[in-house]
Amino acid sequence: MAHSEQEILTGLGEIIEEIVGTEPSEVTPEKSFVDDLDIDSLSMVEIAVAAQDKFGVEIPDDQLKDLKTVQDVITFIQK
Amino acid sequence: MFKTPSAPVGATIVAFGEHQPSRVVTNADLEARVDTNDEWIQSRVGIRERRIAGPEETVESMGVAAGGKALAASGLSPKDIDLVIVATCTVTDQIPNAAATVADRLGITAPGAFDVNAACAGFCYALGVASDAVRGGSARNVLVIGSEKLSDWVDWDDRSTCVIFADGAGAAVVSGAEEHGIGPVVWGSDGGRADKIYLRDHKYLYQEGQAVFRWTTTELYKVALEALERAGVEPGELTAFVPHQANLRIVESIARKLGAPQALVARDIVTAGNTSSASIPLALSRMVGRGELPSGSTVLTLGFGAGLAYAAQVIRIP
Numbered sequence: 001m002a003h004s005e006q007e008i009l010t011g012l013g014e015i016i017e018e019i020v021g022t023e024p025s026e027v028t029p030e031k032s033f034v035d036d037l038d039i040d041s042l043s044m045v046e047i048a049v050a051a052q053d054k055f056g057v058e059i060p061d062d063q064l065k066d067l068k069t070v071q072d073v074i075t076f077i078q079k
Numbered sequence: 080m081f082k083t084p085s086a087p088v089g090a091t092i093v094a095f096g097e098h099q100p101s102r103v104v105t106n107a108d109l110e111a112r113v114d115t116n117d118e119w120i121q122s123r124v125g126i127r128e129r130r131i132a133g134p135e136e137t138v139e140s141m142g143v144a145a146g147g148k149a150l151a152a153s154g155l156s157p158k159d160i161d162l163v164i165v166a167t168c169t170v171t172d173q174i175p176n177a178a179a180t181v182a183d184r185l186g187i188t189a190p191g192a193f194d195v196n197a198a199c200a201g202f203c204y205a206l207g208v209a210s211d212a213v214r215g216g217s218a219r220n221v222l223v224i225g226s227e228k229l230s231d232w233v234d235w236d237d238r239s240t241c242v243i244f245a246d247g248a249g250a251a252v253v254s255g256a257e258e259h260g261i262g263p264v265v266w267g268s269d270g271g272r273a274d275k276i277y278l279r280d281h282k283y284l285y286q287e288g289q290a291v292f293r294w295t296t297t298e299l300y301k302v303a304l305e306a307l308e309r310a311g312v313e314p315g316e317l318t319a320f321v322p323h324q325a326n327l328r329i330v331e332s333i334a335r336k337l338g339a340p341q342a343l344v345a346r347d348i349v350t351a352g353n354t355s356s357a358s359i360p361l362a363l364s365r366m367v368g369r370g371e372l373p374s375g376s377t378v379l380t381l382g383f384g385a386g387l388a389y390a391a392q393v394i395r396i397p
Contacts, residue, residue, distance in 0.1 A: 040122070040123060041288065041289055042123065042288070042289070042292050042328055044289070045289050045292050045293045045296070046296070046332075048293075049293065049296070049297055061287070061289045061290050061293065064289065065289075
């Protein structure tokens, strides 16, 4: 079943809080993982793995590097 | 039918030894060479400082130093050792092997001697072979060494790798015993992903950091749990978890998935760096030396690296 944009955003907020301790309210679509949320490449892998468990969508490493913002991940999971 | 060799029912580790080069290279030292900094290194890989061998030190000489200490601690004499195994993937000259040279320099006469290359999983592979050799009647006492000089294979201008790798050696003596003290080795490999860690241009260590991180943090805890199960040990019975010191974040991530919150987790990488097949015996020897692993305690080891090769087993501390 497809997830709504809001569901994915909420889920990502929970995942990011769990992995790097960021307040879920800070996680908004336009934020850049590296520049705004201070998330490094290894934490991105952890987020991708957790997102796969939550939404059932695999994000391979070669695609992961192109996902710069929260919106990029939402779009990837939705498609 | 051939005659079955008479052999002890069990094999166990009777002593450890370790050697680290004297030269300390701090993160500040690396800042002076490549575009990096202490905060970045500590947050990504968890290393504060590492030891780097001088030009006169080799895989063989470090192996001799660590092996000699383990042999002395075991109370055995060189003539009691009839098999020497050196786990290494960084020996510069493939011929002759390191094991025969190391044995000779330790005064061990005419032992079986061979090298094992399973990259960073090498020590666990070698320990599994040593245990089986003792229980199969092929050897009485085995000197198992992990020795690596990774600095020979690092591009010191590549900030993604030069901050990680280091040099050192660790060793263990395995002997026959009434009570078996080395659990069954659970080993495996995935050559389909051999391109994730390799020697670039046949010269410099290269790894795909994200792919390796994903592999190690999502798949390897299952190997560790299988080693526990095959040894008949519950996670709650573990005194310590001593995985390959690849990266502190990998170490801590795997540790969290074991269901063994009471177990001390080896964090030797903080001051020793990633020393490939030497990292597990080096960490074990240093932890025993600090009194962190009492005699009789149960420890889980897990080696993993290029290949992609991996191996795990449970051991009892002498």
